[in-house]
Amino acid sequence: EIVLTQSPGTLSLSPGERATLSCRASQRVNSNFLVWYQQKPGQAPRLLIYGASSRATGIPDRFSGSGSGTEFTLTITRLEPEDFALYYCQQYGSSPLYTFGQGTKLEIK
Amino acid sequence: EVQLVESGGGLVQPGGSLRLSCAASGFTFSSYSMNWVRQVPGKGLEWVSYISSSGSTIYYADSVKGRFTISRDNAEKSLYLLMDSLRAEDTAVYYCAREGYRYDSSYAYYYMDVWGKGTTVTVSS
Numbered sequence: 001e002i003v004l005t006q007s008p009g010t011l012s013l014s015p016g017e018r019a020t021l022s023c024r025a026s027q028r029v030n031s032n033f034l035v036w037y038q039q040k041p042g043q044a045p046r047l048l049i050y051g052a053s054s055r056a057t058g059i060p061d062r063f064s065g066s067g068s069g070t071e072f073t074l075t076i077t078r079l080e081p082e083d084f085a086l087y088y089c090q091q092y093g094s095s096p097l098y099t100f101g102q103g104t105k106l107e108i109k
Numbered sequence: 110e111v112q113l114v115e116s117g118g119g120l121v122q123p124g125g126s127l128r129l130s131c132a133a134s135g136f137t138f139s140s141y142s143m144n145w146v147r148q149v150p151g152k153g154l155e156w157v158s159y160i161s162s163s164g165s166t167i168y169y170a171d172s173v174k175g176r177f178t179i180s181r182d183n184a185e186k187s188l189y190l191l192m193d194s195l196r197a198e199d200t201a202v203y204y205c206a207r208e209g210y211r212y213d214s215s216y217a218y219y220y221m222d223v224w225g226k227g228t229t230v231t232v233s234s
Contacts (some may be wrong), residue, residue, distance in 0.1 A: 013170065035220045037154075044204055044224035045146075050211070051218045088154055092219045097168045098144070098156035 002027050002094045006087075012109040019076040021104045023089030028069050033092040036065055038102075040085045048087075049074065072074045076106075084108050096098035111223050114203050118228030125195050125232070131188040131205030131225055139183035143158075144221060145190050147201035147230075157203070158190065169206075195220040195232045202225035202227040 003026040013019055023034070031052040037045035048064035049058040052072055062077045076083055089101040117129040131143070145157040158179040159168040165177055178191040188205050209222030 032216050032218050037221075039154075044226055045221070046224075047204075047209070047220055047222045048207075050220040051216075054218070055169075056220075056222065090154075090221075096156060096170050097159050098146075098221075100154040100156065102153045 001096065002091055002099050004089050004091060004099055006089055006101035006104045007106060009102075010105045010107060011078055012107050013080055013109045015079050018078050019074075019079055019083070019106055021074040021087055021106070022073040022075075023067075023074070023101050024073070025070040025091065027094075029091045030071070030093060031068050031072075034065075034067070034072050034089045035092070037088045037090065038083075038085050039088065045088065046053060080107075081108075113207065113223055113225035115203065115205050115225040115228035118203065118230045120131060120233065121195055122234050123196060123232055125206045126191070126193045127195065127230060129190040129192065129203055129205075129230070131190075133186045133188070133207075136207070136223075138186040142166075143188045144180060144204050144206045144208055145188075146204045146221070146224075147199075148203045148204070148227075155201075158187070159208070191195060192230070196231075197232050200230060200232045202229050 005024045007022045034052040036049040039045045053065045065071050065074050087104045091099050114132045121127050140163045144159050150207045160179045176194045180189045204222035204227045205225045207223040209220050210217045
């Protein structure tokens with residue numbers, strides 16, 4: 001089973017700053033199947049990035065994804081107030097079919 | 110508008126059963142694989158089950174295998190999750206999620222691109 005470990009657990013930043021969130025896999029992950037979601041309190045997750053680096057429809061270009069193998073990164077440049085939320089990485093394809101990281105909370109400093 | 114709406118959650122005693130439903134609208138339901146994902150309040154996301162567009166391929170997380178049954182009715186544009194032998198640790202918000210896909214040249218991409226708002230299942234005596 002592939003385990004995804006996200007770091008840091010909590011990231012405290014100010015609006016306008018740059019956020020860098022990490023997702024590390026216990027085994028190599030096919031980049032095509034690495035996904036990032038955003039979740040706000042009381043809401044369902046929202047697709048941000050698929051294929052490690054492709055933005056989903058309607059996602060602002062301040063969100064970008066990168067990485068390969070076992071190391072993946074979600075970067076948010078110039079944080080907006082609405083970006084403070086929980087972020088999850090996910091991989092598809094290995095048993096279990098989908099695995100999520102434990103999440104990174106991005107909070108306002 | 111593309112939409113998924115879950116229903117059927119509630120309070121059930123340990124060992125009991127519950128059937129969740131997910132009604133789809135705004136897209137061709139029969140063309141998409143579907144998933145159930147759950148989230149214990151204040152905790153992370155856990156994938157529960159997958160069903161292919163035709164219903165011919167099904168997968169479960171080990172934590173629910175043998176107790177939960179996923180199914181779909183493409184004519185009714187609905188997804189279901191029958192949950193038996195429920196345990197306290199099954200308490201969570203249950204989301205249905207569409208498996209989106211994109212193909213280009215020789216690559217395929219899979220992700221969950223449409224989510225319902227969730228329905229809450231509480232297992233307690």
